[in-house]
Amino acid sequence: MKLINLAKIAREEAYAPYSKVKVGAALLTKEGSIYTGCNIENLRYGELICAERNAIYTAMANKQREFTEIAIVANYRGELKPCRICRSAIAELCPEIKIKTLNLKDNKMLELSLKELYNNKISYEVRSILRIILRKIFK
Numbered sequence: 001m002k003l004i005n006l007a008k009i010a011r012e013e014a015y016a017p018y019s020k021v022k023v024g025a026a027l028l029t030k031e032g033s034i035y036t037g038c039n040i041e042n043l044r045y046g047e048l049i050c051a052e053r054n055a056i057y058t059a060m061a062n063k064q065r066e067f068t069e070i071a072i073v074a075n076y077r078g079e080l081k082p083c084r085i086c087r088s089a090i091a092e093l094c095p096e097i098k099i100k101t102l103n104l105k106d107n108k109m110l111e112l113s114l115k116e117l118y119n120n121k122i123s124y125e126v127r128s129i130l131r132i133i134l135r136k137i138f139k
């Protein structure tokens, strides 16, 4: 099944009573297995997990470390892109990943890279350099 369809199925498990924005994600690993995630909200604002991070963390908890593609599906007002926290997680854990999003509100599909998520080229480059330095320090 296509990754985007698996993200749609994962979306059905979303817990989003506050925003009503249900999100599903399906993550493809380098070796070909797939992990899914959905968003889970909490009354305490900020104490939520996004679908894409849920999928990445679930995969990592299952010993996966290399990811090639992630599909994200939601009914979102506006452009559907990973949030700032997810962007940081992707930068940290899978900076080369291909990101595909499908917004069910307008059926718009986007294909993004991490670089494109950073609309400011300097912040992307600073983040890349920082990541290399920190990896060397903490190895």
Ligand SMILES: [Zn+2]
Binding pocket: 050, 051, 053, 082, 083, 084, 085, 086, 087
């Ligand atoms: Zn997020």
